[in-house]
Amino acid sequence: xxxxxxxxxxxxxxxxxxxxxxxxxxxxxxxxxxxxxxxxxxxxxxxxxxxxxxxxxxxxxxxxxxxxxxxxxxxxxxxxxxxxxxxxxxxxxxxxxxxxxxxxxxxxxxxxxxxxxxxxxxxxxxxxxxxxxxxxxxxxxxxxxxxxxxxxxxxxxxxxxxxxxxxxxxxxxxxxxxxxxxxxxxxxxxxxxxxxxxxxxxxxxxxxxxxxxxxxxxxxxxxxxxxxxxxxxxxxxxxxxxxxxxxxxxxxxxxxxxxxxxxxxxxxxxxxxxxxxxxxxxxxxxxxxxxxxxxxxxxxxxxxxxxxxxxxxxxxxxxxxxxxxxxx
Amino acid sequence: xxxxxxxxxxxxxxxxxxxxxxxxxxxxxxxxxxxxxxxxxxxxxxxxxxxxxxxxxxxxxxxxxxxxxxxxxxxxxxxxxxxxxxxxxxxxxxxxxxxxxxxxxxxxxxxxxxxxxxxxxxxxxxxxxxxxxxxxxxxxxxxxxxxxxxxxxxxxxxxxxxxxxxxxxxxxxxxxxxxxxxxxxxxxxxxxxxxxxxxxxxxxxxxxxxxxxxxxxxxxxxxxxxxxxxxxxxxxxxxxxxxxxxxxxxxxxxxxxxxxxxxxxxxxxxxxxxxxxxxxxxxxxxxxxxxxxxxxxxxxxxxxxxxxxxxxxxxxxxxxxxxxxxxxxxxx
Amino acid sequence: xxxxxxxxxxxxxxxxxxxxxxxxxxxxxxxxxxxxxxxxxxxxxxxxxxxxxxxxxxxxxxxxxxxxxxxxxxxxxxxxxxxxxxxxxxxxxxxxxxxxxxxxxxxxxxxxxxxxxxxxxxxxxxxxxxxxxxxxxxxxxxxxxxxxxxxxxxxxxxxxxxxxxxxxxxxxxxxxxxxxxxxxxxxxxxxxxxxxxxxxxxxxxxxxxxxxxxxxxxxxxxxxxxxxxxxxxxxxxxxxxxxxxxxxxxxxxxxxxxxxxxxxxxxxxxxxxxxxxxxxxxxxxxxxxxxxxxxxxxxxxxxxxxx
Numbered sequence: 018x019x020x021x022x023x024x025x026x027x028x029x030x031x032x033x034x035x036x037x038x039x040x041x042x043x044x045x046x047x048x049x050x051x052x053x054x055x056x057x058x059x060x061x062x063x064x065x066x067x068x069x070x071x072x073x074x075x076x077x078x079x080x081x082x083x084x085x086x087x088x089x090x091x092x093x094x095x096x097x098x099x100x101x102x103x104x105x106x107x108x109x110x111x112x113x114x115x116x117x118x119x120x121x122x123x124x125x126x127x128x129x130x131x132x133x134x135x136x137x138x139x140x141x142x143x144x145x146x147x148x149x150x151x152x153x154x155x156x157x158x159x160x161x162x163x164x165x166x167x168x169x170x171x172x173x174x175x176x177x178x179x180x181x182x183x184x185x186x187x188x189x190x191x192x193x194x195x196x197x198x199x200x201x202x203x204x205x206x207x208x209x210x211x212x213x214x215x216x217x218x219x220x221x222x223x224x225x226x227x228x229x230x231x232x233x234x235x236x237x238x239x240x241x242x243x244x245x246x247x248x249x250x251x252x253x254x255x256x257x258x259x260x261x262x263x264x265x266x267x268x269x270x271x272x273x274x275x276x277x278x279x280x281x282x283x284x285x286x287x288x289x290x291x292x293x294x295x296x297x298x299x300x301x302x303x304x305x306x307x308x309x310x311x312x313x314x315x316x317x318x319x320x321x322x323x324x325x326x327x328x329x330x331x332x333x334x335x336x337x338x339x340x341x342x343x344x345x
Numbered sequence: 346x347x348x349x350x351x352x353x354x355x356x357x358x359x360x361x362x363x364x365x366x367x368x369x370x371x372x373x374x375x376x377x378x379x380x381x382x383x384x385x386x387x388x389x390x391x392x393x394x395x396x397x398x399x400x401x402x403x404x405x406x407x408x409x410x411x412x413x414x415x416x417x418x419x420x421x422x423x424x425x426x427x428x429x430x431x432x433x434x435x436x437x438x439x440x441x442x443x444x445x446x447x448x449x450x451x452x453x454x455x456x457x458x459x460x461x462x463x464x465x466x467x468x469x470x471x472x473x474x475x476x477x478x479x480x481x482x483x484x485x486x487x488x489x490x491x492x493x494x495x496x497x498x499x500x501x502x503x504x505x506x507x508x509x510x511x512x513x514x515x516x517x518x519x520x521x522x523x524x525x526x527x528x529x530x531x532x533x534x535x536x537x538x539x540x541x542x543x544x545x546x547x548x549x550x551x552x553x554x555x556x557x558x559x560x561x562x563x564x565x566x567x568x569x570x571x572x573x574x575x576x577x578x579x580x581x582x583x584x585x586x587x588x589x590x591x592x593x594x595x596x597x598x599x600x601x602x603x604x605x606x607x608x609x610x611x612x613x614x615x616x617x618x619x620x621x622x623x624x625x626x627x628x629x630x631x632x633x634x635x636x637x638x639x640x641x642x643x644x645x646x647x648x649x650x651x652x653x654x655x656x657x658x659x660x661x662x663x664x665x666x667x668x669x670x671x672x673x674x675x676x677x
Numbered sequence: 678x679x680x681x682x683x684x685x686x687x688x689x690x691x692x693x694x695x696x697x698x699x700x701x702x703x704x705x706x707x708x709x710x711x712x713x714x715x716x717x718x719x720x721x722x723x724x725x726x727x728x729x730x731x732x733x734x735x736x737x738x739x740x741x742x743x744x745x746x747x748x749x750x751x752x753x754x755x756x757x758x759x760x761x762x763x764x765x766x767x768x769x770x771x772x773x774x775x776x777x778x779x780x781x782x783x784x785x786x787x788x789x790x791x792x793x794x795x796x797x798x799x800x801x802x803x804x805x806x807x808x809x810x811x812x813x814x815x816x817x818x819x820x821x822x823x824x825x826x827x828x829x830x831x832x833x834x835x836x837x838x839x840x841x842x843x844x845x846x847x848x849x850x851x852x853x854x855x856x857x858x859x860x861x862x863x864x865x866x867x868x869x870x871x872x873x874x875x876x877x878x879x880x881x882x883x884x885x886x887x888x889x890x891x892x893x894x895x896x897x898x899x900x901x902x903x904x905x906x907x908x909x910x911x912x913x914x915x916x917x918x919x920x921x922x923x924x925x926x927x928x929x930x931x932x933x934x935x936x937x938x939x940x941x942x943x944x945x946x947x948x949x950x951x952x953x954x955x956x957x958x959x960x961x962x963x964x965x966x967x968x969x970x971x972x973x974x975x976x977x978x979x980x981x982x983x984x
Contacts, residue, residue, distance in 0.1 A: 204607045237609055445882070471883055
């Protein structure tokens with residue numbers, strides 16, 4: 018049984034401007050101990066999908082319209098707040114993008130570290146303190162015993178992110194959801210943090226969902242990747258295959274847009290147009306308006322993810338019908 | 346770095362220090378933030394220089410100091426023969442049409458209560474007079490030039506997307522036809538696919554207008570693509586300077602090597618194989634920089650001499666490196 | 678890994694023809710957004726409507742009521758509400774309705790004028806301090822701190838002693854005290870705006886100082902200024918009432934809500950209507966202004982605008 022099995026998740030926001038279909042039918046699964054990357058630009062729904070699982074969507078204007086999210090057999094979306102509280106921070110942990118605002122500036126690091134342990138009744142205070150110190154050392158904070166009584170503002174950005182990782186992992190969770198954890202960090206610090214998460218993941222045999230817009234980071238870190246566009250998964254598969262054999266025009270275009278992979282002196286490849294308005298329901302494929310391979314059929318029927326290889330799924334109609342083959 | 350005749354942009358010994366003062370009535374300087382600590386640069390006309398570094402390195406402060414938005418503590422900046430650091434008051438304001446800036450946050454850099462027309466017309470009229478009948482036409486021309494439909498001329502910044510706002514900001518900077526343009530993290534706040542559009546736009550306009558550009562970014566791959574040369578900054582000083590592709594492919598300074606090795610490659614097989622050079626610790630603050638070479642506490646090749654003396658400039662072909670230990674630093 | 682198709686053009690919109698300006702789409706300014714939000718806030722709208730009615734009533738009311746506010750009728754003094762005097766009469770037989778309407782005129786005028794005075798001084802002072810920063814700002818704000826410490830009542834009494842009891846003094850006295858907070862608010866707003874990149878861009882363009890302040894700073898400072906002004910008016914009215922209550926306010930035969938409440942409080946047991954009517958009207962006006970001010974603040978909140 019998969020650790021997490023999400024089926025047909027739909028999260029809409031009912032706003033003054035219309036109904037924003039942020040997550041529009043997303044299904045994926047995560048096995049124990051594996052890293053899944055969810056890649057997409059802003060508006061793709063990657064963050065909202067994971068926040069929906071954790072019950073962190075503001076309930077007006079957001080609403081989970083439908084879907085199931087089975088975590089070790091129990092549906093997260095049907096749980097009460099009390100039931101969710103027993104899972105959040107204990108068996109599913111989350112780390113966020115901005116280390117500045119994710120820590121409580123009024124509490125000492127030690128108090129914030131032991132809080133998950135005490136809240137979930139894992140140990141008593143004395144043992145919790147001991148574990149907190151060990152955890153801080155594990156995440157590589159120098160002089161941990163001296164710094165554990167300090168406040169967040171006395172730490173730098175990279176160190177705060179390490180503290181957040183320590184807080185998330187102190188209860189030995191089964192699943193870690195990391196939402197753009199390195200985006201706000203300098204590139205050398207980002208490298209350190211990624212190594213740290215990798216190490217901790219192997220030590221704890223933990224599954225990780227890694228949300229990012231950075232294909233480079235995902236390439237080095239994840240076993241499998243889901244590429245999202247406009248609230249849906251458009252391509253899914255093992256990392257190697259996603260990069261070596263892109264099978265959806267959006268994925269192909271996204272990879273071609275990366276400056277690192279393009280020859281200097283030529284114009285960068287760009288994706289024409291703008292991301293679609295999420296308040297307007299579309300009949301066909303959400304990417305059709307910007308797709309260089311689109312035909313009339315693409316604008317008529319809504320595509321679904323279908324298997325096109327052993328570990329490869331694509332939601333492109335033309336690829337599914339083998340009308341076109343895409344190259345990197 | 347030597348060119349025949351005077352370089353188009355000449356920067357000598359530029360320093361920007363911010364004193365930290367304490368005291369209520371009598372203020373005493375207790376520390377100095379040496380944000381920019383001695384920069385020498387020559388740029389040819391039409392050249393694009395990429396300025397890279399991490400937080401605290403001073404690249405943004407350097408950009409603003411060159412543009413006289415921050416007053417330098419020491420040093421000089423000459424643009425096309427004219428000394429910018431000597432200018433003050435009305436003379437400075439008049440000269441500003443020659444050097445302009447694009448900022449990181451596309452929303453914060455536009456007045457939210459002015460339409461596109463208001464913003465661009467104000468910029469157009471700031472240094473020339475245009476008869477009232479022609480103004481809309483000129484604004485529309487520029488909107489076209491940066492890829493915006495003139496249909497939107499009466500709209501407000503919050504009605505546009507990030508990429509579109511950045512186009513407006515670019516138009517505002519370029520309507521005065523400057524000689525020098527500083528782009529401070531101009532694409533960092535945009536999505537990858539939009540970044541590509543804006544980079545293409547900047548590269549094209551820079552060629553069309555023969556602009557000299559300083560492109561500040563923390564994203565090495567973006568800079569490598571657009572820049573002719575790259576300067577790597579660390580704690581207020583330039584540690585390496587060279588042609589863009591060459592510097593990226595064969596970095597010589599240990600910090601540049603670490604920086605390049607930290608950039609993720611969107612190619613799973615390459616990513617798994619590569620040996621990452623991990624730097625210990627965090628980028629230090631420019632408040633009390635280490636003695637000698639400011640990089641020595643984190644440098645894997647540091648020795649006694651690095652602690653004691655500032656590193657000399659070493660020239661290898663077209664490359665300049667500030668390092669005393671180049672004999673032991675491996676070639677990557 | 679180079680693209681097999683030709684590189685797509687970087688312009689996301691095709692270039693337009695010459696006659697584009699006629700077809701230009703209208704933009705929605707942030708003010709329009711705020712107005713929409715305000716209209717949706719029921720309490721704020723109710724408050725606004727009430728103020729308008731009250732303002733109109735106190736403006737034309739005294740002329741339309743059958744009795745003058747000074748007209749004494751000693752036969753009918755301290756009589757409860759009747760068909761002749763809808764709100765009753767006071768201890769000199771004067772019609773309470775007329776007095777309440779006239780008093781409203783005085784109270785509202787004091788509120789508006791004193792707020793206008795404090796606004797003018799406060800905005801100028803605060804903008805200067807915020808924009809100059811550094812030592813100038815420090816000195817200017819220390820002066821504000823010192824003035825804050827002055828006890829208001831004693832200040833007014835001193836003014837009254839030296840210049841006699843003139844209602845115009847009241848405008849000045851109150852305005853001179855209220856500007857302090859306005860200055861602080863404006864200064865804070867200017868300080869945060871100064872760091873915004875669009876102000877830096879103005880400096881980079883070489884725009885002259887007066888243009889930056891008037892065209893760029895001022896419109897963006899307006900939001901909190903409007904909100905705070907709307908909330909200053911009730912505060913000022915309360916101050917005036919307080920002064921009148923102490924006997925330092927308007928003199929007979931002029932009346933304000935404050936003086937009416939004072940009179941009413943004195944004979945509260947025998948003629949409760951003399952306290953209830955002015956008191957409740959005053960309270961409702963204060964509520965309305967506060968609701969309106971709250972609504973304005975929510976409506977003008979930049980975080981609520983589209984981004």
